Amino acid sequence: MPGIGGIEACRHIKQPHPGIPVLILTSHSHKSLIERLISAGAQGYCLKGIAAETLVLAIRSVAAGASWWDQAATAEIRAVFANPEPVKIGSKSEVLENPLTKREQEILALVAGGKSNQEIAQILYIAPGTVRVHVHAILQKLEVRDRTQAAVLAIQKGLVAEELLAIEP
Numbered sequence: 001m002p003g004i005g006g007i008e009a010c011r012h013i014k015q016p017h018p019g020i021p022v023l024i025l026t027s028h029s030h031k032s033l034i035e036r037l038i039s040a041g042a043q044g045y046c047l048k049g050i051a052a053e054t055l056v057l058a059i060r061s062v063a064a065g066a067s068w069w070d071q072a073a074t075a076e077i078r079a080v081f082a083n084p085e086p087v088k089i090g091s092k093s094e095v096l097e098n099p100l101t102k103r104e105q106e107i108l109a110l111v112a113g114g115k116s117n118q119e120i121a122q123i124l125y126i127a128p129g130t131v132r133v134h135v136h137a138i139l140q141k142l143e144v145r146d147r148t149q150a151a152v153l154a155i156q157k158g159l160v161a162e163e164l165l166a167i168e169p
Contacts, residue, residue: 044068112151
């Protein structure tokens with residue numbers, strides 16, 4: 001894009017309108033790019049050359065509130081889940097206690113898996129409104145702006161038990 005990059009464009013969109021979902025189409029898939037996209041508030045990204053049907057599915061998924069990450073990013077996220085780092089407080093070696101309830105951890109695992117509130121409600125047999133309340137509580141407890149940041153923090157800090165990641169409909 002002339003004059004402005006995708007990350008900066010995402011920040012410009014998200015700053016006045018944080019609820020607008022952003023899907024990035026890029027030719028790069030470096031780990032640092034993925035981290036910066038998540039930090040900027042993007043709900044996902046696709047690599048250029050993606051099949052048209054898959055791109056349409058990605059757009060619809062992000063518009064519905066889910067995340068969309070290409071295979072390389074998904075593999076990276078799964079690798080982080082497989083080897084989570086304990087949360088350290090300052091220079092101390094204490095491990096920070098997980099502030100999330102078991103139900104919030106279940107919901108966060110599904111959010112990290114790209115599930116929408118409606119899908120989470122169906123999987124857990126609860127109302128979509130209940131899912132929204134839990135997601136709001138998760139965002140508040142983790143002090144993040146959106147569900148994408150919550151999912152990344154959960155992955156980075158090991159806030160979701162590995163057995164919860166296997167929840168499927």
